Amino acid sequence: MNGHPLLEAREVSVRFGGLVAVDQVSAAFAPGELVGIIGPNGAGKTTFFNALSGVVEPTGGELYAGGQRLTGAKPHRYAQHGVARTFQTPRVFAELSVAANIDFGLQFAGRHRTASWLLKDEASILNLIGLQAQADLPAAAITPSQQRLLEIGMALATRPKLLLLDEVAAGLTESEVDAMAQLIRRLRDELDLTVIWIEHAVTTLLRYVERVIVLHQGRKIADGTPAEVVRNAEVIEAYLGDEMVEPA
Ligand SMILES: Nc1ncnc2c1ncn2[C@@H]1O[C@H](COP(=O)(O)OP(=O)(O)OP(=O)(O)O)[C@@H](O)[C@H]1O
Ligand SMILES: [Mg+2]
Known part of the structure; x- marks a missing residue:
């Protein structure tokens, strides 16, 4: 360990023409973390993953892996730094x-x-x-x-070293979603991986992650423990009010 985060986004933005899909998002991921990313459809979650894995080049901001600047590098350079991902469409x-x-x-x-x-x-x-x-x-x-x-x-x-999972539980039955969450937890625990997990199955996700980032209209509106995030008024307003019909 060299003290640097495994992966770090500093004020990363991704624009598509006039649309700002990711708006100055900063986040650092430390070894061994299991972090959830939630947010409404179109919030910029997948685009943020695309930036974190070099699939899309940010139009603003910087990306670092292990303290090394990777902004603008191709996906294979991210892979060399141990970044792997799944795609929303398998x-x-x-x-x-x-x-x-x-x-x-x-x-x-x-x-x-x-x-x-x-x-x-x-x-x-x-x-x-x-x-x-x-x-x-x-x-x-x-x-x-x-x-x-x-x-x-x-x-x-x-x-x-770092696994990015984009809606791997989408379309699964309730018990399959739970099994998937358990697998993700095991991967982190047994393989010493850092895992960042995007999912709309918020209630399940919040039970398994230690930290959750909330994106809304491209902006990061929260980054904290599940307990903190479910109490955040802006998060409830933007997203959780609809998603969480029952308490976690
Ligand atoms: N290649 C692209 N060209 C133009 N616009 C795009 C492109 N990719 C994504 N967008 C737009 O960027 C915004 C963010 O999309 P993104 O797919 O990152 O959202 P998301 O949070 O992953 O949504 P979902 O939960 O539906 O998967 C949306 O408005 C989307 O239409
Ligand atoms: Mg998506």
């Missing part, structure tokens, strides 16, 4: 087997980075995400929720 190779999809991630990772012993090979990753029985099926043949797990497995295969 991206798996439909015709390839589940195992081959994982293998792709392992090859992409190459030699660098210290692999956690738990991620040493395809079998250990399949075991971790619970898809051993589906290893030989084409990715197209598994259920949508299993495809979400597979996408997490592919990201894990790159042996990340």
Whole structure:
């Protein structure tokens, strides 16, 4: 550890023409944190992830990984710093087997980075995400929720330090959402990962994260513990009033 955050955004903005999708958002992520990101549709959550992983170049502000300036660098440079992500629309190779999809991630990772012993090979990753029985099926043949797990497995295969999860529980049943939240917690605990997790299933998310960032119209309106955030008047007004019909 060199004392720097794993990843840091300093007043990051992303504009699309006249629209400011991300508006001067600052946030630092320390090793081992599990951080949720919530906010209404169109709040800028995915665009912020795109900036944090080099998929989109910020139109303002700076990004640092381990204290090194990465603003404007391509996604592979972020990957070299241990940043891995999933996409809101799962991206798996439909015709390839589940195992081959994982293998792709392992090859992409190459030699660098210290692999956690738990991620040493395809079998250990399949075991971790619970898809051993589906290893030989084409990715197209598994259920949508299993495809979400597979996408997490592919990201894990790159042996990340920081995992960005964009709505991996979307479309899952209530019990599947809970299982997903438990898996995310386990990944953080057992693999020493830093995880940033975007999800609309706020009630569940707030039970599993230690810190939550709230975005609204591109701006960060809160960043604190779940207990702090659910009491924040601006957050309730902007978002939670609709999402949380019952107390967490
Ligand atoms: N490539 C793009 N070009 C133009 N506008 C975009 C682009 N990507 C996103 N936007 C706009 O930026 C804003 C933020 O979108 P974003 O997808 O980041 O929101 P989000 O918080 O992830 O929403 P959701 O919860 O629906 O996934 C929206 O108004 C969206 O229409
Ligand atoms: Mg999104």
